[in-house]
Amino acid sequence: MSAILIYAEHDNSELKSGALSAVACAQEIGGDIDLLITGQGCGDAAKHAATVPGVRKVLLAEGEHLEHHVAENVAPVITALADDYDYVLAAASTGGKNIMPRVAAMLDVQQISDISAVVSPDTFVRPIYAGNAFATYQSTDAKKVITVRTTSFEPVAAGDGSAEIETVDAGSDAGLARFVGAELSDSEGPELTTARIVVSGGRGVGSAENFKLIENLAGKLGAAVGASRAAVDAGYVPNDYQVGQTGKVVAPDLYVAVGISGAIQHMAGMKESKVIVAINKDEEAPIFEVADYGLVADLFEALPELDSKL
Amino acid sequence: MKVLVPIKRVVDAYVKVRVKSDGSGVETSNIKMSMNPFDEIAVEQAVRLSEAGAATEVVAVTIGPAAAQEQLRTALAMGVDRAMHVTADEGLQPLAVAKTLKAICDSEQPDLVILGKQAIDDDCNQTGQMLAALQGWAQGTSISKLETGDGRITVVREVDGGLEKLELPLPAIVSVDLRLNEPRYPKLPNIMKAKKKPIEQTSLDELGIDATPRLKQVKVEEPPARKGGVKVSSVDELVEKLRNEAKVIR
Numbered sequence: 001m002s003a004i005l006i007y008a009e010h011d012n013s014e015l016k017s018g019a020l021s022a023v024a025c026a027q028e029i030g031g032d033i034d035l036l037i038t039g040q041g042c043g044d045a046a047k048h049a050a051t052v053p054g055v056r057k058v059l060l061a062e063g064e065h066l067e068h069h070v071a072e073n074v075a076p077v078i079t080a081l082a083d084d085y086d087y088v089l090a091a092a093s094t095g096g097k098n099i100m101p102r103v104a105a106m107l108d109v110q111q112i113s114d115i116s117a118v119v120s121p122d123t124f125v126r127p128i129y130a131g132n133a134f135a136t137y138q139s140t141d142a143k144k145v146i147t148v149r150t151t152s153f154e155p156v157a158a159g160d161g162s163a164e165i166e167t168v169d170a171g172s173d174a175g176l177a178r179f180v181g182a183e184l185s186d187s188e189g190p191e192l193t194t195a196r197i198v199v200s201g202g203r204g205v206g207s208a209e210n211f212k213l214i215e216n217l218a219g220k221l222g223a224a225v226g227a228s229r230a231a232v233d234a235g236y237v238p239n240d241y242q243v244g245q246t247g248k249v250v251a252p253d254l255y256v257a258v259g260i261s262g263a264i265q266h267m268a269g270m271k272e273s274k275v276i277v278a279i280n281k282d283e284e285a286p287i288f289e290v291a292d293y294g295l296v297a298d299l300f301e302a303l304p305e306l307d308s309k310l
Numbered sequence: 311m312k313v314l315v316p317i318k319r320v321v322d323a324y325v326k327v328r329v330k331s332d333g334s335g336v337e338t339s340n341i342k343m344s345m346n347p348f349d350e351i352a353v354e355q356a357v358r359l360s361e362a363g364a365a366t367e368v369v370a371v372t373i374g375p376a377a378a379q380e381q382l383r384t385a386l387a388m389g390v391d392r393a394m395h396v397t398a399d400e401g402l403q404p405l406a407v408a409k410t411l412k413a414i415c416d417s418e419q420p421d422l423v424i425l426g427k428q429a430i431d432d433d434c435n436q437t438g439q440m441l442a443a444l445q446g447w448a449q450g451t452s453i454s455k456l457e458t459g460d461g462r463i464t465v466v467r468e469v470d471g472g473l474e475k476l477e478l479p480l481p482a483i484v485s486v487d488l489r490l491n492e493p494r495y496p497k498l499p500n501i502m503k504a505k506k507k508p509i510e511q512t513s514l515d516e517l518g519i520d521a522t523p524r525l526k527q528v529k530v531e532e533p534p535a536r537k538g539g540v541k542v543s544s545v546d547e548l549v550e551k552l553r554n555e556a557k558v559i560r
Contacts, residue, residue: 070476071439071449094469098451101404101439110405110524113434123528128432129327133336136528176448176482180464180475193470197558221559229488239454239489240472245433246488248470254558264326271536275556277548283541292539292556295548305545310559 002031002086002121005059007078007103009069009095010037010045015052017194018091018148020155023052025148026089027156028118032056035163036081038074038170040067046165053161063170068179069095075102076171082107082143092147104145111145112137116152130245130268150193151251151272185238188219192241195224197254200243200270203230204259204280204299211236213303214258220310226250226270228260244269259299262287279303311458311480313356313365314420316411317349317385319378320431333529345381348426350388351486354493355456356424357389364458367391369418373398373410379509386504387496397513398521404432406521408440413517415445420481422463427452427485438485448478454489 004026008019019035026033035049038061046060059081065073078099082088088103090096092114104111116134117125123138124146192198199221201214211231218225226248227241243250245268255273260266262278262285270276271290278291281298288294295302321327322342329336345353359365370385371394372378382393396410415423428435435451442449450456454473455466467474468487478484496504514521542548552559 068474071442071451075443094452094467097435098439098449098467101436102443102449104436105405105408105440105443108405110403111434111436112525113436119528127533128530129321129336130430130433131533132327133329133530134533135530137525138528139525141524176479177450178477180477182469182472182474184472233489238472239468240470245430246428254552254556265323271533275552275558276539277552288541289538290536293548293551294539294541295545296541297545302545306549309545309549 002029003084004029004031004033004087004089005078005081005085006033006035007088007090007096007099008035008037008049009091009093010039010042012039012042013044014048015045015158016091016093017155018093018096018150020052020158021150021153022089022091022148023055023156024153025115025118026087027054029087029121031086034059036061036078038066038077039069040064048158050163050165051158051161052156052163053159055161055163057163058165059168060165061168061170065173066170070177070179071099071102072174072176073171074099075106076174077169078103079106080169080171085143087144087146089146089148091150093150096147100145100147107143107145109141109143109145110139111147112139113147114149115146116149130265131271132264149249151249185240190222190224192224192226193248193250195252197221197223198226198250198252199223199256199258200226200228200260201231201236201258202228202260203234205231205236208236213299217256217303217307220307228263228266257287257291258303260287261285262290311359311365311421312419313359313368314415314418314423315349315352315356315368315370315385315390316423316425316437317353317370317372317381318346318429319343319372319374319381320346320429323347323430329530329532333531335527335530343377343380345384346426346429348428348486350493351488351490352424352426353385353388353390354491355486358491359458360389369394369420371396371411371414373402373407375400382509383504384496386507387501388494392510393507394510394512396517397511402521403523403525404434404436404440405524406519407437408444410514410517410519411437411441412444413519422480423483425485427487438483442483445481445483448482450476450478450482450484452487453484454487456484456490
C-alpha cells in the first residue's frame, strides 16, 4: 500500500478547499493519506483536517518561521518527512506552485504539475499549452511529487473522520526570504476558485466604476467576481480577480462572462465551467464559441435589465 | 550586481496550437516560434536594472537546439550584454533545466537570476523554484514588482488572496509575472548589431548534465470539445433558460 503525504493549505482555522481537492485526488491514486499542516497558531486547522474522512493522521508543524508559509522554511519540513511516503501532493494554488518544485528538486524528483486526472498510480494527465492540449505522462521517479488541478477533483467533505494529530519537527528559519507584508483583497462574497457562480468582467466594462455593475449582479446571484486579464491590466480590478492561464482556474456551475472577448488565455481558466453565459456586443467574439447561452447586447443595457429580473 | 536571465524558445503565444494526429505532441514545424513571453519580461527587467546602474552585467542563457539562438539574438537586441547557448535536444524537463542552470550559476556566479514564472508550452511553473532549491538560495515567484537594495532585493508576489511582499538576501532567484513590466520592441539598429555579437557555446555533455527524462510522455490529446450553445435574443429569454433549462439559478 502506498503512503501519500498532502501539504494541506489552510487559513489557521480550516483547510482550504484546494487541500480537500488534493485529498480527492489522493483517494483516486489510492493509499494511506496523511495531511501536513504547517504554520503558527494553526491547531484549529489541524483539528479540521482530522475530521476529513479517510485520513490516517494529521501531522502538525508549528513555528514562527512557518507563519507566512515562506517556501524556504516550509520545503525542508516536507522533505524531512518524505522518506516515509511514495507521493507528496499539494493543490496547484499559488502556495503549492511556490513550494512544491522546491521540494521536488530537493528530493531529485521531476514534479508533475497541475494534474487533471489519475490514469494509474504512476500515470497522470495534465493540461499543456493553456489547456489547448492534454498530455499523459508516466513518471519513472520512485517518489512522485504532484500538484493537483483543484477544478478537476471535487473536494471531499470534511466531517466524520477522527484522525490522530501528531506534532512533527518544524525545522528552523532558513534565514533566506523574509515576509514583509501582504495586501489581501477584501472582496465580499464567495471565494473565486470555489464559488458556485462566477460573474466576470472584461475590457468592455470600460472602467473601475463600471465594474460596480458586475459586482451588483454578482451580489444578486451570490456569485464571486472575476475578470479577464485585459480588465486587470487596465486597472479596473486587482490582479487576484484574474481568471485564465496565468490567473485562477475556475469551474463553477455558472460562469457569466460580461464584455469579455474570449482570448485563449482567459478561456483556459473557465472553459470547464458547467454552464457558460456570454454577454457581449460583438457577435463575432470568440467567447460565443464556448458559451451555452450567448446574448449579443450592450452590457450597459443588459446588466441593469438582468439585475431587475433576478 | 550580475544578473543571469534564462530564456526559452516556445511556440508563439498567438499561434493556435494543433495536436498531431498520431498523439505524439503538438505541431511545431513551420510554426512561428518566439521567446517565452514571461522570459521577455525577465529580459526587460534585467536590462532596466542595467540601465538604472543596478546591474553591472546581464547574461542571457538558453538551453535547446541551434534554432534557439534566434531568441538569444532577440535578448541581445533588447540589451543584454552576453548570450550563452547550451546545446540540448528539445523537450528538456524542468529538473534537468534547473540542473543545467545550476552548472551555469557555478561558473558565472550571478547575484540575481530572473526568469519567467512558467513557459507557455508545458505550463510547468517549476524551473525557478527548482534552481533556488539546488542553489540553496532565496526565491521570489510570480513577482509584479522588484526593488533593489544593499545586498538584498524586495519583491511583490502575486498570490491567490492578493499581493505578498518579501525581502530576499542576494544571491536570489525571482520568477516574473505579467504585470512586472512591458517588454520593449528592439530597435532595428540593435537587431542588426545583435546579429554580429558572439554567442558563447557549451553543451549538456560539457556541463556533465544527465538530462534523461523522468517523465515519459504517453500521449497528447485535444481537449474535450465544448459544443457551442445557442444565442438568446433577450434578457428575458436568458433568464428563462437559466432558470428552466440549465436550472442554475432560481
